[in-house]
Structures are given as structure tokens and as C-alpha cells.
Amino acid sequence: MGLFTELKDSISRAASTLFSEEDPKRIGIYGPPNAGKTTLANRIARDWTGDAVGPESHIPHETRRARRKENVEIERDGKKVTIDIVDTPGVTTKVDYTEFLEHDMEKDDAVRRSREATEGVAEAMHWLREDVDGVIYVLDSTEDPFTQVNTMLIGIIESQDLPVLILANKIDLEESSVQRIRNAFPQHETTELSALEGDNMDEVYDQIAEYFG
Amino acid sequence: MAEAKHPEDEDGVQIDLISAERMDGKTTMEKIRMILDGVRDNNIVILEAGLTPDEESRLIEVTMTEISPDEFNGIEIETYPKSQADDSSLLGRLMGKEETKKLTVIGPANQIETLHKDETLISALVSRK
Numbered sequence: 001m002g003l004f005t006e007l008k009d010s011i012s013r014a015a016s017t018l019f020s021e022e023d024p025k026r027i028g029i030y031g032p033p034n035a036g037k038t039t040l041a042n043r044i045a046r047d048w049t050g051d052a053v054g055p056e057s058h059i060p061h062e063t064r065r066a067r068r069k070e071n072v073e074i075e076r077d078g079k080k081v082t083i084d085i086v087d088t089p090g091v092t093t094k095v096d097y098t099e100f101l102e103h104d105m106e107k108d109d110a111v112r113r114s115r116e117a118t119e120g121v122a123e124a125m126h127w128l129r130e131d132v133d134g135v136i137y138v139l140d141s142t143e144d145p146f147t148q149v150n151t152m153l154i155g156i157i158e159s160q161d162l163p164v165l166i167l168a169n170k171i172d173l174e175e176s177s178v179q180r181i182r183n184a185f186p187q188h189e190t191t192e193l194s195a196l197e198g199d200n201m202d203e204v205y206d207q208i209a210e211y212f213g
Numbered sequence: 214m215a216e217a218k219h220p221e222d223e224d225g226v227q228i229d230l231i232s233a234e235r236m237d238g239k240t241t242m243e244k245i246r247m248i249l250d251g252v253r254d255n256n257i258v259i260l261e262a263g264l265t266p267d268e269e270s271r272l273i274e275v276t277m278t279e280i281s282p283d284e285f286n287g288i289e290i291e292t293y294p295k296s297q298a299d300d301s302s303l304l305g306r307l308m309g310k311e312e313t314k315k316l317t318v319i320g321p322a323n324q325i326e327t328l329h330k331d332e333t334l335i336s337a338l339v340s341r342k
Binding site: 091128 | 265266267269270271273277278286287288289290291292322327330
């Protein structure tokens with residue numbers, strides 16, 4: 001991207017922030033497969049609207065289409081922050097249908113799931129380039145965060161000057177290490193939580209209001 | 214790489230080291246095509262200068278559209294993690310401090326496995342198909 005285009009994009013982004021405060025910002029929930037993105041999206045949606053966003057599963061690539069929950073109003077300190085939550089498919093650089101066979105899936109179903117998963121990843125990348133105003137990046141704190149997908153995605157988000165909130169999920173599990181995530185991305189603040197158990201959600205909502213309000 | 218021969222019966226792994234100069238001036242899609250054509254021929258592609266974040270994003274997207282069961286499972290890609298010293302803010306870029314591009318290794322997902330990676334070392338295991 002040329003310097004002029006970049007400058008123009010930055011100015012128009014800043015202008016849209018200044019002049020359209022009523023429009024809800026679209027916040028993409030990104031991260032690798034099985035980090036707990038849909039569990040978090042459902043937690044936020046249920047806490048503030050009463051509805052869920054989509055089905056959760058321990059099988060990777062359960063979310064194969066980006067799903068938007070519009071007009072989620074979050075109240076912090078008497079102020080309301082309205083956002084659209086976009087739950088996106090987990091990003092990866094490879095999809096092997098044989099991995100789904102390990103989850104008692106027939107070959108036809110596994111092949112279909114892998115095809116849908118690849119379409120979903122492509123869709124998620126497109127949303128990230130074109131259609132989100134901020135990112136909640138969810139990581140499984142029991143896993144090594146030093147992966148190429150994480151490095152690339154954080155780089156892509158930074159290159160677009162999008163505000164990003166890093167969440168270290170699954171702190172209810174014994175193997176969880178939040179510090180490992182802080183060490184991997186020291187340029188960003190990391191907030192810990194368990195989306196499944198609802199642990200530390202107050203701080204998460206404070207951060208959402210601060211970053212995206 | 215079109216110039217290199219890669220007979221099926223040859224016992225080895227072809228590695229293409231692509232210089233920054235060769236990539237210079239190519240469009241994003243030309244770069245992606247060059248990488249994916251190499252990887253789909255079961256070669257390991259090493260880029261001296263790596264890709265920009267936008268190019269990486271499009272590489273993931275195009276890779277996804279090419280994945281096909283029992284034929285191509287996607288790619289393994291490794292670059293060094295971003296160093297804390299890098300200045301890639303808009304101001305930094307305006308001041309001409311463009312982030313130094315980093316060496317990037319790309320291979321077929323079923324042939325390359327990363328053993329260790331940190332800010333200064335990438336250790337990978339490459340196997341024949």
C-alpha cells in the first residue's frame with residue numbers, strides 16, 4: 001500500500017471516528033481455531049442482549065461463517081458503548097479434513113467441514129481487511145502463543161492501525177499461562193478471562209469500553 | 214520456480230531461495246502465485262525479504278481457496294516474530310522507518326514442521342512427501 005493511500009485511509013478512519021459517534025463500531029473477534037471466540041461472543045451477547053451468537057464446540061472450525069450480532073450495548077460507569085460483535089472463523093494456514101475424522105466424523109462430512117472451514121478463513125481475512133473497526137484477539141492461554149498465525153494476524157491488525165485488545169482465555173484450566181501471552185505480545189495489553197466460566201468479565205467490559213467506546 | 218527441474222523419482226527436497234530483487238516490482242498476486250506454485254510442487258520457498266502484512270493476509274486467503282482434500286492441505290509459513298524494537302507506527306512509516314522485512318520460509322503443510330521459533334531462530338523439520 002502506498003504512503004498516500006495509507007495516509008488517506010488513516011485520515012478517513014480518524015474522521016469517521018470523529019463524525020459518526022452514533023454508529024456502532026464493528027469489533028471482530030479473531031484468533032486461532034478453538035481459542036474460545038464463539039464462547040466469548042456468546043458470553044458478551046448473552047450478558048447484554050440475552051441472545052447467543054452461534055453454537056460452541058470443542059471440534060475445531062465449528063464457526064465457518066462470520067456472524068454479526070448488532071447493537072450490543074455495554075454499560076460502564078453510567079455510559080453506554082454500542083458495538084457490533086463479529087464472531088469470525090479461526091484463522092489458520094492449513095486445513096486437513098483427516099483431522100475431523102478423529103472426531104468420529106464420516107469422510108463426506110469431514111470433507112464438507114474442511115471446505116466450509118477454508119471458505120470461512122478466507123471470509124475472516126476479508127472482514128479483517130475491509131469491514132472491522134477494532135479487534136478482540138482471543139488466545140487459549142494453555143497453548144503456545146508464539147505461532148506464525150498469531151504473529152501474522154497481530155502484524156496485519158497493527159498495519160491497519162486497528163485498536164486491538166488481546167484476551168488470554170481459559171484461565172480456569174490448570175495449564176493456563178497468561179504471562180506467556182504477555183511475553184509474546186509485549187506491545188499490547190493482555191487481559192485474562194474465562195469466557196466459559198465468566199471469570200474476570202467485568203475487566204473485559206471495562207477494556208472494551210475503553211478501547212472501542 | 215519454472216527453471217528448476219523436479220523429477221518425481223528424485224530423492225530430495227527442492228529449496229527455492231528467492232532474492233528480494235526477484236520479488237521487487239512484482240504485484241501482490243504475482244508474488245503469491247510464485248510462492249504457491251512452488252509450494253504446490255512440494256518445494257520449500259524461502260523469501261529473502263518476506264511479505265508485507267497485507268500480502269500475508271492475501272496469501273492466507275488465496276491458500277484457503279486452493280486447499281483440496283487429498284491433494285493440498287495448505288501451507289506452513291514461518292517468519293521471525295516482530296521485534297519490540299521495530300517501529301511500524303504510522304508516524305514511524307512517515308518518517309521513513311519502514312519495518313525491515315524478514316526472511317520467510319514457506320512449505321507444504323504436510324512436509325514442513327516447525328520445531329522451534331524465537332525472535333532470532335527458526336528451526337524446522339522438512340520431510341519428503
